[in-house]
Amino acid sequence: MSRLRDSVPPDEVGTTTVATGADAVATPPAAPPRRRRFRTHLLVFIAPAAAIYTVFMVYPLLDSLRLSMFAPSDGGQVFVGFDNFVHLLTDxxxxxxxxxxxxxxxxxxxxxxxxxxxxxxxxxxxxxxxxxxxxxxxxxxxxxxxxxxxxxxxxxxxxxxxxxxxxxxxxxxxxxxxxxxxxxxxxxxxxxxxxxxxxxxxxxxxxxxxxxxxxxxxxxxxxxxxxxxxxxxxxxxxxxxxxxxxxxxxxxxxxxxxxxxxxxxxxxxxxxxxxxxxxxxxxxxxxxxxxxxxxxxxxxxxxxxxxxxxxxxxxxxxxxxxxx
The missing domain is CATH 1.10.3720.10 (MetI-like)
Structure with a gap:
């Protein structure tokens, strides 16, 4: 195998040599996998549904979570942390x-x-x-x-x-x-x-x-x-x-x-x-x-x-x- 490697011409360095008995076949190195590009046109189809879902589902949910940590005070609201949850579970x-x-x-x-x-x-x-x-x-x-x-x-x-x-x-x-x-x-x-x-x-x-x-x-x-x-x-x-x-x-x-x-x-x-x-x-x-x-x-x-x-x-x- 070492003799076969020494006999490879310099311009074929980097190739893979497969030997079977006395025969040898040189194959080119495998090409690196191509990175798939993100299909930006999919955003055109996803964006309307994502926008509607965000406006009518995600935003109300996050706003409810925020509102649950406030309490009315003098016509406004004051941050009380988890006091509302404690009051709900202990009152x-x-x-x-x-x-x-x-x-x-x-x-x-x-x-x-x-x-x-x-x-x-x-x-x-x-x-x-x-x-x-x-x-x-x-x-x-x-x-x-x-x-x-x-x-x-x-x-x-x-x-x-x-x-x-x-x-x-x-x-x-x-x-x-x-x-x-x-x-x-x-x-x-x-x-x-x-x-x-x-x-x-x-x-x-x-x-x-x-x-x-x-x-x-x-x-x-x-x-x-x-x-x-x-x-x-x-x-x-x-x-x-x-x-x-x-x-x-x-x-x-x-x-x-x-x-x-x-x-x-x-x-x-x-x-x-x-x-x-x-x-x-x-x-x-x-x-x-x-x-x-x-x-x-x-x-x-x-x-x-x-x-x-x-x-x-x-x-x-x-x-x-x-x-x-």
Whole structure:
């Protein structure tokens, strides 16, 4: 090898010599990788969406965080740091109302998580069945409630479960023990089409070869679903779960439509959204405060952020995704 290297002419220094037996082939050195230039024309498409998102989402969020650290004083505002948060969590009236709203929000989310998402998965599995006829009709019927106005949904369900006009003898919305769960089930009925469509989109993208191979190995329909299809659904299960969490921690419209800002009876259906509304704008004898309302909004943001971070670091990094 050393003799072969000494025999290379000076003008070919820097080339790579590959020898096989008595033969040698000189190849030029590999060119350094070219640095990809940033496509500046993409900014033309990104800038409008980024500007709208910044104006209507980022700026209000940052301004709420700033406002939560101020308090009214002599017609103006004075910086108080985290005093508003301490007052929110230690004051007898505010703290009890705040923790009641947080607990109700978690219950509201739990009903959606354990009722809406499993039923949505079941409906998606049924719709993805190869022997089902009229699939498009069923999809439309199940998804139509999602497109309805919350006011219409609340009004219809109040008539359906009314002891006077409806089919239920018990005032479900008038009892503290059943009001919140009843409202959550009304919301489940309206939005069950969203997880159904997400799960359905993944199920129909699973290659038929996988299910056919499972059937050849003797697996039944139930075993094929849990051992072949469900592992492929796990990333979507995580996405649906975190979307459900964010949506329900931001819930407001249905409860406000049906029960008003007081979220009765006796604040049994009060959630973070209605508690924020009363704190910021005031209601009846309660005086509103923009700074304390911003503090409640900041706590809502922190609770939502905690759930999203738990999803990213506790779920997404542990679930393996497959290319279908």
């Amino acid at each position: 007898d009236l505010l703290a009890s109302a705040f923790w009641n709203a947080v607990w109700n929000n978690l219950v509201f989310f739990a009903v959606h998580f354990f009722v809406q998402n499993p039923i949505g998965l079941l409906l998606a599995a049924l719709l993805a069945g190869p022997a089902l006829k009229g699939r498009a009709t069923y999809q439309a019927l199940l998804f139509i409630p999602t497109t309805l106005s919350v006011v219409i949904v609340g009004f219809i369900w109040q008539l359906i479960i009314s002891p006077i006009w409806g089919f239920v003898d018990t005032p479900l919305l008038g009892q503290s023990s059943t009001a919140l769960v009843t409202l959550a089930l009304m919301s489940v009925w309206q939005y069950i089409g969203i997880p159904m469509i997400l799960f359905y989109a993944v199920l129909i993208s699973i290659p038929d070869e996988l299910t056919e191979a499972a059937r050849v190995d003797g697996a039944g329909g139930w075993s094929t679903f849990w051992r072949v299809k469900f592992p492929l659904l796990l990333p979507t299960v995580g996405v649906v779960s975190v979307v459900t969490y964010v949506a329900n921690m931001n819930a407001f419209d249905l409860i406000y439509t049906v029960k008003g800002a007081l979220a009765g009876p006796d604040f049994a259906s009060d959630i973070m959204g209605t508690f924020f509304f009363r704190t910021f704008f005031g209601f009846q004898l309660q005086e509103g405060s923009s700074t304390m309302g911003a503090t409640v909004a900041t706590m809502m943001f922190l609770l939502i952020l905690a759930g999203v971070l738990l999803y990213f670091y506790g779920w997404q990094r542990r679930v393996e995704s497959y290319q279908l």
